[in-house]
Amino acid sequence: SQQGEEDPQALSIQEGENATMNCSYKTSINNLQWYRQNSGRGLVHLILIRSNEREKHSGRLRVTLDTSKKSSSLLITASRAADTASYFCATDSGGGNKLTFGTGTQLKVEL
Amino acid sequence: GAVVSQHPSRVICKSGTSVKIECRSLDFQATTMFWYRQFPKKSLMLMATSNEGSKATYEQGVEKDKFLINHASLTLSTLTVTSAHPEDSSFYICSARSGTGGGYSNQPQHFGDGTRLSIL
Numbered sequence A: 001s002q003q004g005e006e007d008p009q010a011l012s013i014q015e016g017e018n019a020t021m022n023c024s025y026k027t028s029i030n031n032l033q034w035y036r037q038n039s040g041r042g043l044v045h046l047i048l049i050r051s052n053e054r055e056k057h058s059g060r061l062r063v064t065l066d067t068s069k070k071s072s073s074l075l076i077t078a079s080r081a082a083d084t085a086s087y088f089c090a091t092d093s094g095g096g097n098k099l100t101f102g103t104g105t106q107l108k109v110e111l
Numbered sequence B: 001g002a003v004v005s006q007h008p009s010r011v012i013c014k015s016g017t018s019v020k021i022e023c024r025s026l027d028f029q030a031t032t033m034f035w036y037r038q039f040p041k042k043s044l045m046l047m048a049t050s051n052e053g054s055k056a057t058y059e060q061g062v063e064k065d066k067f068l069i070n071h072a073s074l075t076l077s078t079l080t081v082t083s084a085h086p087e088d089s090s091f092y093i094c095s096a097r098s099g100t101g102g103g104y105s106n107q108p109q110h111f112g113d114g115t116r117l118s119i120l
Helices: none
Strands: A005-007 A012-014 A019-024 A031-037 A042-051 A055-058 A061-066 A071-076 A085-092 A100-102 A104-108 B002-005 B011-013 B019-025 B032-038 B043-049 B067-073 B078-079 B090-097 B110-113 B115-119
Touching: A005 A085, A012 A019, A012 B115, A019 A085, A019 A104, A019 B043, A031 A061, A042 A055, A042 A071, A042 B032, A042 B110, A071 A085, A100 B043, B002 B090, B011 B019, B019 B032, B019 B090, B019 B115, B032 B067, B043 B067, B043 B115
Parallel strands: A012 A104, B011 B115
Antiparallel strands: A005 A019, A019 A071, A031 A042, A031 A085, A055 A061, A061 A071, A085 A100, A085 A104, B002 B019, B019 B078, B032 B043, B032 B090, B067 B078, B090 B110, B090 B115
């Protein structure tokens, strides 16, 4: 079953704008991870945030985690056309180190 | 570092054929690899966890006799789709986690580029 639900399912913005994606999950977690997938390709790891962390930055990416609300957000600042991809959150709840993926957000950045 | 290679990238074959997909960790050892299936514009569904030197652990609803997994070395896991039928057509992706022992926790997974399987 899907642990995470992502919102919105699809997002279309102009280059230079910020993009925000949200992820909700159901069970307690060790960490939450964000991945990016270009069409027809594998996933690329973007950022991992541990359950005891609230915010993390990596370049133009900013991730927040609210364990009380069981939610996370991914912010991409100053978006570029090359950021066009699907973005997935994934939770690691322990128990074999398996990841459970969210439903994904399809981001389209237009010139 | 932490590169995972998956081969082949695309397979088109007739119904009834068995298809083998390879997943290799190129610059690290992976005692555990994971196999996922992804339908168009959908999320990844974990099929099984592949453990080096032991039997794979399959998720509920995944037929172990249909999807054979072998993890014979620390750098190679294979998924064989036996007697494939059109409903097996999908995008299959493997991943591996770097790190050993307790180092697995709070480590990302590294993904192959996926295999597009089309059964005619």
